[in-house]
Amino acid sequence: MAFPQGKAVAAAWAAPVALLALWQVACLSGLFPPQVLVPPSVVAQALADMAASGELQRHVGDSLYRLLVGFAIGAGAGMVFGAALALSRLVEAVLSPLFLTLWQVPVIAFVPLMVMFLGIDEPFKIAVVAIAAFFPMALATFDGIRGVPRNWFDVAKVYRLSLLQLIRRILLPATVPAVLTGLRISLTRAWVVLVAAELLAADSGIGQMMEMGRQLFQIDVVLAGVVVSGLIGFLLDRGARWVESRATRWRTA
């Protein structure tokens, strides 16, 4: 499934190629005025121009940097928080009501609040990404640890495993699948929220590139932004899925 061979590869490529061809033909047919839809060749040209001037790399680089830093902070904190919540009944009793309440708020609703406190500079965008990554990660880690069968802990007791051994030998392997799924969801969520935040307030990044394109009526730039953000989202999801399947292949289906 992950690595289609021969015919399957051709079939997988046929559809996107046909799609591009259709798009190009639709534009050449004159059905759409160029203010509305430009053909893929023009979008490709715009991408090439922006790549030549280094503008594209700057936007993509800035976006990915924010994603990476924010995701590392948010997912890391989420993992620790989720683990603490799952391992200690006391921590759960104290913090879970607050956590579950905050979880109801769409992350995007925090955006104006954070603009107010952090301004629209880099810390704001990293904080948005971190919050977007935090919640799914905390929940996945919590579920993962709570999902470990009780009798595994009994086995650990019988073997007199120390806490460290318990974590290394039982908790980690048992929770890796759930945590990886959480990582993937966090990563794609974080990307979506980052693009939205950049649309709203930024001086660089893919979202800002699209918003500037809209304001200047540069439809080729907007479409290029759509394509690039879609491609990055797709690659992030695929990459995370690949890691997921690699890391969990020891499990029987």
Add this chain to the structure above:
Amino acid sequence: MKDQLARWPVRLVIGLVAPLLLIFLWQWQASAHSVTFAPPVAVASALAELLRNGDLLRDTLATLQRAFTGLAIGAPLGVAAGIAMGIWKPVDRLLGPLLHALRQVPMIGWLPLIGLWFGVGEGTELIVVSMSAFFPSMLNSHAGVAQVERRYLEVGGIYRFTTLQRIRFILLPAAMPLVLTGITQALAFAWISTIGTELLTGAGSGLGVAMQTAQVQQRLDIMLVVIGVTAALGFLINQLFRRLRQSLLRWQPAQS
């Protein structure tokens, strides 16, 4: 200690510790800091004011209307597309690649393009919200139809069902749980993207617009009221749909 924690009054009290601490910390910080840092008391009075002058009701209704209109457009289209793609392979081959390609772009990312096409306003917002509702409905419906057990279809074959009968009596009921899951997800997505598009376009009225205005005016009190309402509504709507789903699926044996 463990037994104590199992009792709900104890849990309630302990669960209130963190929020209360937060509120105290906030009140204390608010009195020490600038005017923009509204204390909890100010938030309560802002809530009272917004309730009295009707702003909150107007914005809430506008947002609800937008989200549900988007859901009403996007979800049926998504369910129809998903079922059609699940039943007829050619439709899947034709539409699948296009839809999956479109799906990769963050929904809010469509806003600049659609805004360019249709202008920044109600129409653009509705299109983006409908799209957010469309995709989860489509994906789940597709999965629902695709994983109908073969033997059900074989029974249909024995009864010489027509295509329509097959859809009506086998595929739809069997796919129903996932279709409803899709619609529930669509609702959540529609709700979030409604808030998001309102924030970004800032046109008309709505909770997102109110947040945006509060941010520009540096009114933390109003902002927090609106965020609270958004969270509470999102929670309520989700609960409502969960109940609805359960009662619609009463006939099903308990699910794993």
